[in-house]
Amino acid sequence: MSRTEKPRAGDHLSERLATGGFRFTPQRRHVYDVLLARRDHPTAEEVFIRSKREMPDISMATVYNCLDALVQCGMVRQVQLERGATRYCPNMQEHCHYYCAECGSVFDVALPAHSPAVPRPRGFKIDHYDIAVHGICSDCAARKKR
Amino acid sequence: MSRTEKPRAGDHLSERLATGGFRFTPQRRHVYDVLLARRDHPTAEEVFIRSKREMPDISMATVYNCLDALVQCGMVRQVQLERGATRYCPNMQEHCHYYCAECGSVFDVALPAHSPAVPRPRGFKIDHYDIAVHGICSDCAARKKR
DNA sequence: CTAGGTGCAAAAGGTTTGCGGTTAA
């Protein structure tokens, strides 16, 4: 192995990738670590920039490849909030995304234990659902009041 | 006025545009009518193609301009379901979007009267929220079973 | 050993912008 692997303690990234039919590579490990380090819902471009700090030769195509593999094996979720770039979120618990239209920040809010539960139309097999709440965050609301 | 206006009966498009500070134009009327005609959540590109049938000189830039105006004055919602093009939905009632990962179709399901209600974190001013349910529609599920 | 992954560069897809002419109010 040509690079340090630095496997994070608790996660089972290697196993989860294998289960999904994907190989474990240093790039996938690193992209996932980048997402875990700051849970601020970065775009692929932002993940690319952060990844290059420790892995200068990584390419944009590889970042997309890694993100897609992580999404397909259930370690990461895509978050679509507005026209423009997709964001990525490594929080797999049930939660909604609060998006501030003023400053663009996104934060997670866990859903109550017995979650709202969307309607289950006959025949439709639900895989997962995403709740995106749009509005103004408290910081921006305060700033605008003045 | 250089074009037929064909104002639809019930809606108050002209007034709603004016309230939002927008002008009423034949293009905006037509783009909105195109959305109402088939509520299948088309992309801007698809709206452009359909609009050109009756208004051959309309441009893509104008379609985006019209869609944005309609969104800003509360007549249309943007729907972000996957990487790629944004879709547009003229249904302003509370509902969620069911997206079939197999065939790409999207359909609306009204939310129960006393809707799920997302958490309301202190200070965050909610404007609206979007619920997107991903899965396999009944047609595709049946087809795959065989 | 080899299917799958990587890095690079070019292409494709989707959206925005600048500009000269037109029009709703």
Added chain:
DNA sequence: TTAACCGCAAACCTTTTGCACCTAG
């Protein structure tokens, strides 16, 4: 009358693809 809007074309941003080389299993 005039700020807003239109159509066109070019620019811009995001994502995908093709290809030669490499590597995890």
